Amino acid sequence: MSLESRRIALVEDDPVMGGSLVQRLSLEGASVDWWQTGEDALEGVAERAPEIVICDLRLPGIDGEEVFRKVSNAAGAPPFLFITGFAEIDQAVRLMRAGAGDYVAKPFGIDDFLDRVQALIGPEAGRREGEPVLGVSKPMRGLEQLAGRAARIGSSLLVTGETGTGKEVVARLVHGLSPAADQPFMAVNCAAIPSDLMESELFGHEKGAFTGAHQRHAGYAERAAGGTLFLDEVGELRPDLQAKLLRLLEERRFTRVGGERPVEFRARVIAATNADLEGLVRAGRFRADLYYRINVVAVPVPPLRERRDDIPWLMERFFSGFAATFDSAVKGISSLAEEAALAHDWPGNVRELRNRVERAVALSAGPWIGPGDLFPEQGPAANLASALPPLEEARDEAERRHILRALAATGGGTAAAARILGIGRTTLWEKMGRLGLKRGDG
Numbered sequence: 001m002s003l004e005s006r007r008i009a010l011v012e013d014d015p016v017m018g019g020s021l022v023q024r025l026s027l028e029g030a031s032v033d034w035w036q037t038g039e040d041a042l043e044g045v046a047e048r049a050p051e052i053v054i055c056d057l058r059l060p061g062i063d064g065e066e067v068f069r070k071v072s073n074a075a076g077a078p079p080f081l082f083i084t085g086f087a088e089i090d091q092a093v094r095l096m097r098a099g100a101g102d103y104v105a106k107p108f109g110i111d112d113f114l115d116r117v118q119a120l121i122g123p124e125a126g127r128r129e130g131e132p133v134l135g136v137s138k139p140m141r142g143l144e145q146l147a148g149r150a151a152r153i154g155s156s157l158l159v160t161g162e163t164g165t166g167k168e169v170v171a172r173l174v175h176g177l178s179p180a181a182d183q184p185f186m187a188v189n190c191a192a193i194p195s196d197l198m199e200s201e202l203f204g205h206e207k208g209a210f211t212g213a214h215q216r217h218a219g220y221a222e223r224a225a226g227g228t229l230f231l232d233e234v235g236e237l238r239p240d241l242q243a244k245l246l247r248l249l250e251e252r253r254f255t256r257v258g259g260e261r262p263v264e265f266r267a268r269v270i271a272a273t274n275a276d277l278e279g280l281v282r283a284g285r286f287r288a289d290l291y292y293r294i295n296v297v298a299v300p301v302p303p304l305r306e307r308r309d310d311i312p313w314l315m316e317r318f319f320s321g322f323a324a325t326f327d328s329a330v331k332g333i334s335s336l337a338e339e340a341a342l343a344h345d346w347p348g349n350v351r352e353l354r355n356r357v358e359r360a361v362a363l364s365a366g367p368w369i370g371p372g373d374l375f376p377e378q379g380p381a382a383n384l385a386s387a388l389p390p391l392e393e394a395r396d397e398a399e400r401r402h403i404l405r406a407l408a409a410t411g412g413g414t415a416a417a418a419r420i421l422g423i424g425r426t427t428l429w430e431k432m433g434r435l436g437l438k439r440g441d442g
């Protein structure tokens with residue numbers, strides 16, 4: 001969830017604080033109205049109908065409490081996030097009991113502040129946050145939003161990340177969310193095509209261009225039409241082809257091998273690499289001008305070990321897929337297998353996880369996938385005994401993950417998450433506090 005196009009009111013008399021909050025909220029995509037007095041705010045809020053009011057408690061003239069009380073008299077009043085000084089915390093707590101949403105005490109960290117705004121504002125009314133596509137962890141939820149924004153602007157992207165992290169999945173998502181979703185997505189693995197064939201594969205060739213060219217052939221750039229040309233392992237491109245790719249991007253045209261007439265290039269280029277492209281530029285092995293041309297928007301995909309909350313979610317997805325395909329009698333993944341997966345480092349990232357689940361579903365002897373089915377190389381399950389956490393720790397961890405999933409499903413909304421979980425909101429807050437989850441997680 002982001003603050004994209006959300007209507008936020010800010011009531012803050014301090015010009016420095018107000019200015020910097022407006023700037024930060026606008027950076028998150030919000031549309032912000034800022035008033036410096038309570039009187040102006042009362043008029044403005046009635047007119048602008050914001051989705052949240054962020055309000056300093058101490059103001060010249062009528063103070064934040066009075067603004068809150070007057071605004072809350074109206075039906076459908078927005079939640080308030082109070083900004084308080086240390087001396088006013090008691091007042092803020094009292095106002096929360098009276099129905100204000102939350103408060104932050106000065107000095108506060110901007111991330112904490114944004115988390116609270118996000119939690120209070122909830123998902124946009126009438127807009128259901130879709131099922132996550134890339135993952136439920138915070139970095140992947142953020143990446144999904146970035147993909148949505150990148151899809152709309154249509155510039156070149158450079159997706160970076162270790163092998164198997166899902167760079168192609170991200171590229172396909174951007175394509176699928178773009179206005180050109182009904183056009184082709186052409187994926188080219190620059191490392192897999194022999195370099196002497198690369199040019200004609202990429203740009204196509206005319207009939208008779210070389211021995212064996214019996215007819216005209218349309219290359220990937222041409223077949224991508226108005227869609228996406230996905231260049232995986234772009235760091236592997238030969239220098240002469242790097243020059244041709246640069247020309248393609250700058251002039252938006254190319255020539256088939258053996259041809260003279262330029263062909264218009266209409267697709268968007270998404271490049272991906274697991275190499276250190278900047279390092280290759282420094283070493284003189286990748287053109288700096290091409291690097292800057294493809295790196296208009298950088299999309300780094302984190303390795304799986306840095307977003308462990310995605311592990312159970314991905315396992316569940318792959319499990320249901322493979323169980324249906326193999327028509328398997330296996331009922332599910334045991335919690336011990338989940339614990340083992342959470343402790344593993346996943347050097348092969350999501351690809352490794354997918355392969356391990358596939359093998360486990362195909363070969364598991366029992367009704368539940370055990371740690372040994374996922375990690376047969378680690379020997380008999382008994383070896384895992386020493387790695388077993390105490391029951392309380394395992395229960396806390398399972399509870400934490402379950403709460404995170406509920407929060408992800410509600411876009412961070414605690415009230416809705418509490419309903420899904422069948423517990424009261426206060427109980428949920430208590431549990432989140434105990435389990436080290438901040439509001440805005442998920």
Ligand SMILES: Nc1ncnc2c1ncn2[C@@H]1O[C@H](COP(=O)(O)OP(=O)(O)OP(=O)(O)O)[C@@H](O)[C@H]1O
Pocket residue numbers: 133134135161162163164165166167168169170232272274350351354
């Ligand atoms: N978020 C995800 N949801 C479902 N499947 C995923 C996800 N991310 C990756 N995968 C799966 O993991 C495998 C590897 O993904 P992908 O090919 O996109 O990775 P990559 O980073 O492009 O790899 P490489 O660097 O080797 O080209 C694929 O089978 C893909 O379907």
